[in-house]
Amino acid sequence: MPLHRRLGRANFPWVTAALILANCFVFFALQSGDERVAERAFDYYRQTGLERIEFPAFTDWLHSRSGDAQTLQVMQHAPDELKLQLLQADADFLAALHADRVIDLAREDYADWHQKRAEFDRIWSSAFTERYELRFSEIDPARLFGAMFLHGGIGHLIGNMIFLAVLGLLVEGALGPVLFLAVYLAGGLGAGLVSLAWRWGEHGAALGASGAIAALMGAYCVLWGVRKVRVFYWFFVVFDYVRVPALWLLPFWLGWEVLNLLLNRGAHVGFDAHAGGILCGALLALGVRRAGWERQDFMAEDERAEQRNDNVARLQQALQHLGKLDIAAAQELLQQVDRDEPGQLPALVALYRCARYAGKPAELDVAARRVLTFDARRGDELRELKAVYDDYAKACDGAPRLSADLLLRLAQSWLRIDLDADAQTLLDTLAAQSPQPAGLDAAWFGFAQRAAENTPQRRARLEFILHQFPQSNFARKAQFLLDQT
Structure with a gap:
């Protein structure tokens, strides 16, 4: 039996659910009265004596046809309820019975039998299951579907x-x-x-x-x-x-x-x-x-899930190798993880550590940029980036080899986790550069607004914007805020 997928809104099987409901509705609503109908039909069949007329006639019918030995044997030993079901399931016999080719018209009790059989047919046919079950040796599209x-x-x-x-x-x-x-x-x-x-x-x-x-x-x-x-x-x-x-x-x-x-x-x-x-x-x-x-x-989702599980195991194994400073073994595992699932932060951080321990500046720069350009959304991810940045800055003697645009992005990230002092260090560094990265004025304005209103800290930041970006739209906004104090 195949193991099912975890059920979710994206993969909810609406048609399957509808089919299950349809089957349950048919059983509990439409078939629910069939047992009572069958009991009533059998009681009527036995009480009116139809069994004394039709069972022998059905047995004679089976004797006259080849290939009915199994049914004939059942008719000799089965309970009356099963005999009646077999008789009613034989479409050819019923057709002959209703065409007066089984019960002799000359019988004295023919009229009585005919009347009772008609009433029995009415009771029997009122069962929902009987109208739609699949009858052997009879092709009926409604029964095939029903x-x-x-x-x-x-x-x-x-x-x-x-x-x-x-x-x-x-x-x-x-x-x-x-x-x-x-x-x-x-x-x-x-x-x-x-x-x-x-x-x-x-x-x-x-x-x-x-x-x-x-x-x-x-x-x-x-x-x-x-x-x-x-x-x-x-x-x-x-x-x-x-x-x-x-x-x-x-x-x-x-x-x-x-x-x-x-x-x-x-x-x-x-x-x-x-x-x-x-x-x-x-x-x-x-x-x-x-x-x-x-x-x-x-x-392919099953394969991807299996791959993710394998990569989790590889990552854990690589971290163990890193702990033992077995850099080559760790790098081989991590590179395989990175090929299977590119851009996973834990693998990128581990690859950075490999480059850091290996002492190769070119590899270190590439590994650091891959980590620091990661699109971090959560606070724990941003703090992971901050730890890597601090370590990388230390390895570069306080002058990380990163583009101005990336440094600006990192400054904005530090603000998201309330590291205002670290963010200001980067913003000051960028303000001293020429040319300055696009968006630095907006970043400084957002940084200024983080300070409480009517405080010397906020005023100093707004004045810095006026001095550093005099032609910027944000300089006019800064002047307006200063005029309000």
Whole structure:
């Protein structure tokens, strides 16, 4: 069983949820009265004596047809409820019965039987399940479609819905809602047709969403192909998960269904529909892949997550090497992390430390610039940048080899974490340079406004703007603020 993705707003499977709700609605609302209808129909059938007329007639009918030995054997030993279900599931017998080719018109009780049979048909046909379950040896589009939303009991429903939820989250994400719904319905119809082909000539009925869900299993295997996926498995009391290519699951799942179909015919489980659904889903997914309609980004998420986990382990290992001053080993691991996930701050800082310990100024400058140009958003990231800057400035004897634009950006970053004194040092340095970086006047004006109103500190900063940037728009703003004090 494939392990599901973490559910979120971005990947919420809306169609899968709608299908689950539809199946539950059909079972709890539309099928809820079927058991009472069946009981009422059987009671009427037995009380009116229809069983004494029709059961022998059905047995004679089976004797006259080849290939009905199994049904004939069941009719000899099964309880009356099952006999009635078999009789009602034989579309050919019912057609002959209603065409007066089974009960002799010359019988004295024919009129009485005919009246009672008509009333029984009315009661029996009022059951929702009976109108839409898939009948073997009968092709009916409404039954092929409707049977996908019927279930034989609460356990049947819950089991199917669990698999639908797990597989739906994965396959809907890979196909998108519209294509997913098309594959689900087409796969379910295909599973029903395969079941009819396998059981043609038999008598009985089938229902359940498992054929359509099996189509999702086949589609999952083909869509992910040779990508490795996490699969949960169990064998008696042993259970664990393993990563295998998704395509490996296809012969395993299909083989299991075919094996049970051949060896476990009395299980009353639609192994034929399951196998047909897997095949149909696989073929549909193959067509989707040929057309290039699958969502590659969604399917690659597992690989990216695995890569992230591997890189976390590599980073920890590299830090251990750094602690032992094994610079070459640490650099090799960190460069691999940086290739897989460029621009990750922990890896950039660690690479800076490698360059610092190696004592190579050219490598140190490059490593420092990569860290200090990182787009830090959080306070902890900004403080990490500040620590690297301080260390780099020390290595450069107080004159870091950085561009004026980068120094201005760093000054603004120090203000964001309330390091006003450090920011002013950089702003003073930049003000003494020629040419000055663009935006320095705006930075100084913002710095001035950080001081409390009507304080000597704020006045000094505003006067500095007037003196240093006399032609700037911010000089006029500074003069206006000074005039207000």
